[in-house]
Ligand SMILES: O=C(O)Cc1cc(O)ccc1O
């Protein structure tokens with residue numbers, strides 16, 4: 440990617456993003472990106488003297504000796520198996536940037552041991568000012584729900600809208616600007632591993648998220664003094680500050696496959712059952728952070744996008760279940776098929792390992808009332824998602840004590856009646872529709 444040096448913004452800051460930002464397309468690709476033609480060292484990585492008098496640097500996302508195919512706040516917590524749900528948190532009145540407004544809901548494992556995850560949410564109303572964030576603990580997968588994020592990284596700039604996600608890998612310095620004012624969203628953080636595309640197995644070569652729809656930034660830098668600039672580093676869950684008088688966004692050219700990237704969820708090609716029964720949500724995994732056990736995710740990012748429901752003589756919403764995995768859910772827009780009310784865009788729920796959950800009473804009764812032979816039906820204008828982990832999360836006191844917690848969540852299932860009948864082997868949906876009170 441060549442750009443004339445005259446396009447380089449000197450001292451205008453990172454708050455001004457053009458509408459036509461360019462990206463590199465692909466997932467896990469090795470890219471080359473330079474703002475000034477010829478600034479990337481050729482033939483070697485550490486020349487004695489670099490082009491244009493630059494310094495050569497490296498950022499490692501895996502240990503130096505990882506196999507080639509893999510190359511690329513702390514808070515007291517409590518165990519709580521209850522079904523938990525939160526209403527959307529209000530945008531604060533006081534000035535709050537992305538870092539001030541990041542609060543942890545739950546997590547498991549440890550960044551010190553390089554195994555685990557944390558789930559955070561954020562609410563912000565102002566751009567980060569003369570500071571950048573750097574997470575030494577793990578990778579951030581950010582899911583904005585309201586308000587765009589303009590993110591400046593050492594690799595270049597990304598514009599991320601609600602409906603898109605962005606991955607900011609461990610160690611990258613970044614600034615979050617809010618071009619639209621207030622923003623709210625969700626963050627999954629993984630320790631000790633990185634997100635990958637799921638294997639497609641019998642699906643074949645295409646489907647779900649396509650590599651080419653992942654977009655990495657093109658190189659961008661600024662050449663200006665930044666007196667009192669602060670790098671806020673998260674290290675072992677605690678925040679540390681380092682002062683410098685220059686911008687960290689001084690990378691004129693870069694190459695490699697360890698990069699921030701974004702993805703537009705509307706590009707996702709979902710799969711679903713075409714005859715009977717409800718398919719497990721894993722079928723719509725966008726990205727997965729694996730453990731060493733095949734098929735067991737440290738954290739899966741799964742979506743519930745608009746799609747056709749066509750299954751015959753099937754209870755189409757999610758089945759009632761207990762899961763050995765733990766499920767944190769969020770809603771970007773619209774409604775969620777298993778909850779008639781109470782689960783709102785910007786809100787969240789947590790159903791931990793083996794905690795029973797499923798559709799609320801209204802959803803159950805409406806589904807049965809619709810009857811057995813419901814025709815094809817399209818779920819539209821919705822985007823829910825799940826962070827699903829094999830580790831058992833502990834919940835932060837903030838999240839448990841928050842006045843945004845929906846303490847009446849359990850009520851959504853209280854109305855479920857028993858329809859069991861000793862007299863009949865086959866209770867027809869009509870019986871339910873007619874209000875069979877036998878159970
Ligand atoms: O609990 C949930 O709402 C998430 C979910 C959805 C689904 O379609 C099947 C299983 C599951 O855990």
Ligand SMILES: [Fe+2]
Nearest residue numbers: 762766790796
């Ligand atoms: Fe579930």
